[in-house]
Amino acid sequence: MLKKDQTYISELKHHVGKEVTVKGWLYNSRSSGKIHFLQVRDGTGIVQAVGVKNELPEPIFELAGKLTQESSIIVKGIVREDKRASSGFELTLTDVKLLQLVADYPISHQSTHGPAFLMDNRHLWLRSKKQHATLRVRAEIVKAIRDYFDSNGYVLMDAPILTPAACEGTTNLFEVGYFDEKAYLSQSGQLYGEVGAMAFGKVYVFGPTFRAEKSKTRKHLTEFWMVEPEIAYADLDDVMNVAEEFITFIVHRVLENRKEELKTLERNTAPLEKINAPFPRISYDEAVELIKKAGLPFEYGNDFGAPDEEAISKNFDKPVMVHRYPLAIKAFYMKQDPEHLDKALCVDVLAPEGIGEIIGGGQRADDLEYLEKKIAEHGLPRKAFEWYLDLRKYGTVPHGGFGLGVERAVSWICGSEHVRETIPFARMLNRLYP
Amino acid sequence: MLKKDQTYISELKHHVGKEVTVKGWLYNSRSSGKIHFLQVRDGTGIVQAVGVKNELPEPIFELAGKLTQESSIIVKGIVREDKRASSGFELTLTDVKLLQLVADYPISHQSTHGPAFLMDNRHLWLRSKKQHATLRVRAEIVKAIRDYFDSNGYVLMDAPILTPAACEGTTNLFEVGYFDEKAYLSQSGQLYGEVGAMAFGKVYVFGPTFRAEKSKTRKHLTEFWMVEPEIAYADLDDVMNVAEEFITFIVHRVLENRKEELKTLERNTAPLEKINAPFPRISYDEAVELIKKAGLPFEYGNDFGAPDEEAISKNFDKPVMVHRYPLAIKAFYMKQDPEHLDKALCVDVLAPEGIGEIIGGGQRADDLEYLEKKIAEHGLPRKAFEWYLDLRKYGTVPHGGFGLGVERAVSWICGSEHVRETIPFARMLNRLYP
Numbered sequence: 001m002l003k004k005d006q007t008y009i010s011e012l013k014h015h016v017g018k019e020v021t022v023k024g025w026l027y028n029s030r031s032s033g034k035i036h037f038l039q040v041r042d043g044t045g046i047v048q049a050v051g052v053k054n055e056l057p058e059p060i061f062e063l064a065g066k067l068t069q070e071s072s073i074i075v076k077g078i079v080r081e082d083k084r085a086s087s088g089f090e091l092t093l094t095d096v097k098l099l100q101l102v103a104d105y106p107i108s109h110q111s112t113h114g115p116a117f118l119m120d121n122r123h124l125w126l127r128s129k130k131q132h133a134t135l136r137v138r139a140e141i142v143k144a145i146r147d148y149f150d151s152n153g154y155v156l157m158d159a160p161i162l163t164p165a166a167c168e169g170t171t172n173l174f175e176v177g178y179f180d181e182k183a184y185l186s187q188s189g190q191l192y193g194e195v196g197a198m199a200f201g202k203v204y205v206f207g208p209t210f211r212a213e214k215s216k217t218r219k220h221l222t223e224f225w226m227v228e229p230e231i232a233y234a235d236l237d238d239v240m241n242v243a244e245e246f247i248t249f250i251v252h253r254v255l256e257n258r259k260e261e262l263k264t265l266e267r268n269t270a271p272l273e274k275i276n277a278p279f280p281r282i283s284y285d286e287a288v289e290l291i292k293k294a295g296l297p298f299e300y301g302n303d304f305g306a307p308d309e310e311a312i313s314k315n316f317d318k319p320v321m322v323h324r325y326p327l328a329i330k331a332f333y334m335k336q337d338p339e340h341l342d343k344a345l346c347v348d349v350l351a352p353e354g355i356g357e358i359i360g361g362g363q364r365a366d367d368l369e370y371l372e373k374k375i376a377e378h379g380l381p382r383k384a385f386e387w388y389l390d391l392r393k394y395g396t397v398p399h400g401g402f403g404l405g406v407e408r409a410v411s412w413i414c415g416s417e418h419v420r421e422t423i424p425f426a427r428m429l430n431r432l433y434p
Numbered sequence: 435m436l437k438k439d440q441t442y443i444s445e446l447k448h449h450v451g452k453e454v455t456v457k458g459w460l461y462n463s464r465s466s467g468k469i470h471f472l473q474v475r476d477g478t479g480i481v482q483a484v485g486v487k488n489e490l491p492e493p494i495f496e497l498a499g500k501l502t503q504e505s506s507i508i509v510k511g512i513v514r515e516d517k518r519a520s521s522g523f524e525l526t527l528t529d530v531k532l533l534q535l536v537a538d539y540p541i542s543h544q545s546t547h548g549p550a551f552l553m554d555n556r557h558l559w560l561r562s563k564k565q566h567a568t569l570r571v572r573a574e575i576v577k578a579i580r581d582y583f584d585s586n587g588y589v590l591m592d593a594p595i596l597t598p599a600a601c602e603g604t605t606n607l608f609e610v611g612y613f614d615e616k617a618y619l620s621q622s623g624q625l626y627g628e629v630g631a632m633a634f635g636k637v638y639v640f641g642p643t644f645r646a647e648k649s650k651t652r653k654h655l656t657e658f659w660m661v662e663p664e665i666a667y668a669d670l671d672d673v674m675n676v677a678e679e680f681i682t683f684i685v686h687r688v689l690e691n692r693k694e695e696l697k698t699l700e701r702n703t704a705p706l707e708k709i710n711a712p713f714p715r716i717s718y719d720e721a722v723e724l725i726k727k728a729g730l731p732f733e734y735g736n737d738f739g740a741p742d743e744e745a746i747s748k749n750f751d752k753p754v755m756v757h758r759y760p761l762a763i764k765a766f767y768m769k770q771d772p773e774h775l776d777k778a779l780c781v782d783v784l785a786p787e788g789i790g791e792i793i794g795g796g797q798r799a800d801d802l803e804y805l806e807k808k809i810a811e812h813g814l815p816r817k818a819f820e821w822y823l824d825l826r827k828y829g830t831v832p833h834g835g836f837g838l839g840v841e842r843a844v845s846w847i848c849g850s851e852h853v854r855e856t857i858p859f860a861r862m863l864n865r866l867y868p
Contacts, residue, residue: 006667008587008635010587023666023667023831024635024666025632025829025831042635042666043589043631043632043633043634043635043636043666044587044634044635070828070829071829072829072830072831099829099830099831100829100830100831102827102828102829105828105829106828121821121824122821123629123821123822123824123825124824124828126629126630126633127632127633131633132633132634135589135591135633135634136589136634138590138592139589139590139591142590143580143584143590146577146580150577153442153444153478155477155569155570155573156572156573156576156577157569157573157858158572158642158659158857158858159858159859160657160858160859160861161595161619161642161644161657162608162644162656162657162861162866163866164866164867164868174596174610174611174612175610175611176608176609176610176619177608177609178608178656178866179646179648179863179864181866183866185595185610192858192859195557195560195858195868196560196858197477198459198477198561199477199560199561199565199566199569200477200478200566200569200570201442201458201476201477201478202477207641207642208592208595208641208642210595210596212613214613222596222612223594223595223596225592232457232458232476232477233440233457386868387555387556387557387867387868388557388868390555390557390558391557393536394504394536394539394540394558395459395504395505395506395533395534395536395539396506396533396534397457397459397506397533397534423592424591424592424593424594424626424629424630425593425594425626427594427596429613430613432596432597432598432612432615432617433598433818433821434598434629434820434821434822
């Protein structure tokens with residue numbers, strides 16, 4: 001409980017006609033000489049405070065006129081409804097107290113700054129309208145993810161970040177000195193999620209994951225958040241059923257609760273309104289046909305690149321679920337399709353609007369001997385996987401799950417140009433600051 | 435949505451009198467020769483399935499009799515209410531399908547195993563009743579934490595794990611090779627939370643944090659989860675108000691929703707029922723008096739050790755909030771108390787029952803010059819903190835927050851002996867596996 005001497009802008013609707021105290025910062029201002037219009041932000045919104053010369057004590061009016069962008073201020077004013085205002089309200093200014101007059105705030109509303117400059121000033125850039133809106137959508141998506149799993153009987157299972165072994169091989173791993181040992185930052189919590197599925201039936205792992213990839217695309221971060229449900233006694237169809245219900249839930253939650261933010265982001269929500277389960281399901285083979293039909297060169301058996309994914313997904317106005325990729329290009333833990341021995345019981349979900357893969361998952365290999373063979377084939381250190389093999393030794397069952405990258409989901413739903421704007425502090429090949 | 439051919443044990447109450455299919459594992463069993471009693475677990479609970487010889491086909495009855503611990507099985511049975519059963523229900527067995535007969539499951543109900551063995555087999559130990567209960571309480575606490583902040587207007591703000599600088603100095607840091615640079619694993623998201631408070635008013639950071647401490651106590655992990663709210667325009671009193679309301683909320687949420695688990699853990703809930711805001715607030719000086727009254731040797735000006743904290747907290751049956759420690763022993767970012775220049779506007783919350791500190795927080799230094807001086811005094815690299823100093827250059831305001839260590843909170847509420855049982859996969863000085 002906070003002290004009652006402050007009203008948040010998001011709460012102004014409860015105080016119409018009354019004097020309130022807003023504690024915040026000057027976002028922007030203009031003046032007609034006799035009237036100052038102050039755009040005040042407090043993190044929950046922006047409200048215009050109108051200061052009229054002959055209604056205010058002279059020093060207050062003067063102070064209101066010399067405030068600079070991001071100066072910290074405490075303003076008092078009477079709340080008035082105003083349909084034209086984006087917040088729906090305006091303040092008739094009665095008092096201003098200045099905490100700090102700011103000189104030379106680096107990110108002005110007038111000039112345009114390049115991405116490197118903005119990312120160097122990410123700690124300030126977050127105060128800007130669009131960045132602010134994107135991160136509020138992110139918070140809503142994270143909450144929707146947790147609500148979906150919590151309310152459907154999944155137990156949260158935090159996987160370790162410091163791991164002795166690599167989930168998908170040892171390339172692209174960040175190495176950490178762990179006292180006298182070596183550890184690696186987790187690329188995925190899935191293998192630990194499988195432990196959880198055997199103990200709790202249904203679990204979800206949700207935390208940061210790391211890939212030391214030297215990619216410099218607009219889709220790659222070296223540190224990103226991933227949510228990974230894992231379900232005992234689930235097959236590939238179950239995994240696809242959950243994936244489509246889950247994505248539908250998230251998209252509609254954001255459409256419902258973050259209208260204002262999507263408007264700020266100028267996001268056309270029409271394509272999002274169409275996202276409803278069931279999603280189209282096509283096999284890898286059928287997807288390859290779509291690529292060929294689009295006239296792209298593609299060698300059967302390869303994984304899809306970004307242009308291939310786009311060629312596939314543009315045929316649908318919903319996410320498309322591509323299942324049964326060649327076993328040879330997939331991770332060691334994938335279950336072999338008993339009906340097509342060269343295929344894996346896996347699925348990638350490709351989002352529309354050129355976003356590409358947002359989910360990868362499938363059914364896991366549950367046979368001990370098969371998995372032992374695969375670990376050897378992939379040249380992985382058997383000793384580090386003993387615990388994982390134990391899951392196939394002691395009560396193995398069919399099971400599966402998937403992983404959703406949070407930043408790609410935010411990027412899709414917000415319509416962000418670059419994934420770096422979807423996380424408070426992006427980490428990329430050349431970006432470790434601030 | 436999952437296929438309907440499976441009923442979870444937690445849902446049996448909706449199927450009384452009907453035949454259901456439970457997919458799980460054998461937890462335990464006994465037999466009278468003519469009746470087999472199978473304890474079946476599926477992750478959501480344990481139910482007894484009773485197989486009567488002359489009511490079952492011979493091969494089914496025989497199979498039921500030879501099942502071993504953790505064998506994976508699909509059982510069918512009729513749901514009957516049974517007040518004596520811990521789940522409230524029993525199954526009259528009609529069918530058993532065996533997926534895998536397990537030989538030599540390492541963790542038997544009969545023998546007692548040492549902690550090193552159990553931790554080596556953590557991936558299996560999680561299936562045991564008490565570990566299972568502890569992690570369900572953990573999940574409930576995490577949800578309570580998020581619900582508290584989400585419903586009180588805080589925006590979730592994920593801080594980076596890979597950081598260029600150290601929050602509280604460079605000792606006890608894990609170093610990571612970051613392409614051609616060096617990075618450190620985050621010890622705390624607080625400094626980034628302060629960025630968030632200036633952009634969103636109220637935020638909370640919630641994620642894993644890392645300390646490369648060589649401590650081998652029952653309270654230390656090298657990787658642990660921490661939640662850190664940060665509030666613009668808050669002073670020390672506000673921080674203490676939020677802390678006591680927050681802790682009260684969490685404790686009562688667990689008491690309400692996790693009764694069964696607390697019973698499994700044999701947790702005496704009477705001390706927890708007493709946890710209600712307001713909490714006692716005493717100064718460091720008053721706390722020192724309590725230590726001296728308890729007859730412990732203590733040099734004024736030092737930080738409290740575990741025995742000191744116990745001597746303080748045993749005077750209260752609620753968490754006690756100790757504020758205004760000597761500035762000299764606190765981190766560089768603490769605000770100096772203007773009324774006692776040798777003290778910091780900080781607070782530690784000490785939980786009762788000998789648990790010790792579960793929260794540390796306070797008001798942050800908001801004056802640029804003061805903070806510059808402190809960074810120099812602490813020998814920290816100024817360049818790495820430029821962004822943090824910008825928060826004092828561009829619209830500085832009073833602000834504060836705190837950090838709660840999730841594992842210590844779980845340990846307190848569950849009454850765990852060792853913090854290693856409060857996280858799925860503990861990381862400690864000599865523990866990086868599984």
